[in-house]
Amino acid sequence: MSAPAPPSDGVPPAEPGRTGWRRFAVVLLAALAAAAAMAFWTARGGVAASLAVSGHVFKVRADRLEGTGFAQYPDTAVTADGEAHPVALTVIDSAELDDLCQSALIDTPVGQATFLVRAGGDGRPVRAEHMVVDMRQLTGDAEFGDIEIGRDASTLANDSGRTGEPGGFALQGRTVEITGLRQRAYSVNAGTFTLTGLELEVKRGDHECF
């Protein structure tokens, strides 16, 4: 009765493959342990994470931003829906941020959710290298060192190699310090983002940083 069906018409016996659950558990537990270690070291500042989020306007708040190699010029950002938006393209070669909060409202099949990242508390700032921001709005108290306002946008010099159109308006500073930073942006890209004390949360509803 239970004998396997003999192969016929060139079809191999349909004996199903199966999963060795013990091996599955071993591999998965090892992998999860490695993932937990990575998340832990990212939070400790040992692993730099790369962040590239966009498509919607999202909010960034930080108590203090201190950076070198600052440049800014008007540009357009094309969002996922194909629409072009005017932005202040902002480049900071190297930045440190205290008490960073970054939030984005996402539409999910179960309603609105907030994607929330917090890091850089307890006097251990977040470090970002080669940061490029498509900025829509920025508020805060800013102090620039060696600022050149009205520099031609095509002559900007920064590590990310971002320049604008010849004849375009731009400003460039050697250093920048912004306290009480609040920013709305279409995208933030950083070559490396070292997130100390990382807390990553996806919450239902609107829990934006400001």
Place this chain on the structure above:
Amino acid sequence: MFLIPASAASAAPGRVRRGRLTRRGRFRHWRRSRPFWGGLLVTAGGAAVALAPLAPLPLIFQQGVAGVSGYAVGLLMVAVGVLSWAQPAQRVFFGLTAVLLSLFSFPASNFGGFGVGMLLGLTGGALLTAWIPGGSADRAE
């Protein structure tokens, strides 16, 4: 498949006379003869990692290696998931590769597609590694 008694397996729906298979039966045969779910989870995880960075492509290319690696890791995961269906014999290699790529996606791209892509990839990779083909000697394990 647990609902059908073993003795009735040969008369299960999908099988018709003269040993030929219906379309559904062929799909089931195809699905059972390779690590289907592992490959599917890895492919879905790769898609999640690749789709998470919605930043405009020119901006990502501007970032160089760091910006592109998010897409690269996601697309490699998709490739590994699909290849594991095409070449079930290489399942351990594909499974471990999927696990390592998923781990790498955490620092490389938005925490591995906000964690979702990484967890799908890790689970799928473990499933790939642990898959045992039907009728093989490993069955006695």
